[in-house]
Amino acid sequence: MSKKYTIITYGCQMNHHDSEKISYLLETLGYTKEDDLEKSDFIIYNTCLVRENAELKVYGQLGALKNLKRKKPEMIIAVCGCMMQTGDARATIISKYKHVDIIFGTKNISRLPSLIARHRSTGEVIVDIEEEDIIDDETPINREHPFIAYVNIMTGCNNYCTFCIVPYARGKEISRTPESIINEIKDLAKKGYKEITLLGQNVNSYGKTLRPKVTFPELLKMVNEIDGIERIRFLTSHPKDCSDELIDAMASLDKVCENIHLPFQSGSNKILKDMHRVYTREHYLELIRKLKEKVPNITLSTDIIVGFPGETEEDFKDTLSMVEKVGYDQGFTFLYSIRKGTKAAEMQNQIPHEVKQERFQRLIDSMYKIFYEKNKECLGQTLEVLVEGISKNNPDILTGRTRGYKLVHFKGGKKNIGQLVNVKITGHNSFALEGEIV
């Protein structure tokens, strides 16, 4: 009987994409995928440390595995991902979670088979962390989805926003060459993939480290020419590098979807400065104006942090007013979380939890209303939807996304999965649309 593995992934798309590599490597070793921890021979946690909650979840789950490991000592438990790139979290796992067998980071995933072999032959705990910034261009990917794919175009981040731990976990920014990216996407197109999401912490600074230099809009043009690919998305854009060239590319390239995730974090110039975001509220609003003008029907989403050190009621009101001015279709809001090692963690004027919580509630109340209104505008329209699968709650209902990344539920059969269909929108709430295939 073949051995079984379970991967539990936290964090962003980048981590989920890394898990697709881990899955490939484990399957080459003969493991098969399993969801039930009790039946697994290999359990791996791919961790995130962007906020404290993400870390606490991993500690909680690992603690709960102690008993299982006692019952099944031959089972291997591994921990990898962003948490393992920082000394503190790694030391905690090594000292307090002695049932963990293998620890590695974000830059040495391809070495997993040899780490497993070393653990098997020595029985020792294996800790392998790569500090050098490298980009893994070679490990094949066992994609979770048969027609939608993430494609990494770069790794790392040089921005050092003062709240953020990502640059410490993921290292310096490095871009893959366009040739390598294009070959991967051509291969995906041959296999029937229709939608590609280009991934990077800050895709707008793609190519700066390459010789010859390539810009992100130039890369988009190359991807747009690949036959078979129908939709191109990208994540994440930093407002400071969102150029006119990018906006023009979005407007002119037919496969690039009319949707952008453009985190503004705070609407207050004072807070933006302390966050080291390197743009102002006015600059951001100007970008939004241009995007709306040049890319008809563009949908917008964002990330917002509430309760950054020193945030006053006035600063927070500036955030509320941004949300209203822009009119987002989607958005993610976070309570500021102190991350040891970042500049903001050292700031003296931390905001009490109750204040953060209260502002957070006001912000989401306001945002959900706006999402509702935005979705209402879709009523009566016929939108192109890529059918992703069957709804978890109802086997007669299909789910898919519009080019604007809106989730749509509608009646249909299995045969529609993977197809682009036109759906007339007949209903909505704040988070999804409802419709009928036309």
Ligand code: SAH
């Ligand atoms: N590279 C992306 C963001 C990656 S992290 C960008 O710059 O847009 C995803 C989101 O997590 C960020 O946009 C931010 O809103 C949030 N975040 C990061 N650090 C945080 C912290 N310390 N506390 C709360 N939210 C945080």
Ligand code: SF4
């Ligand atoms: Fe973090 Fe800022 Fe880099 Fe995004 S751009 S990953 S928020 S440091």
Ligand code: F3S
């Ligand atoms: Fe988390 Fe690492 Fe992504 S810290 S948000 S998984 S880059």
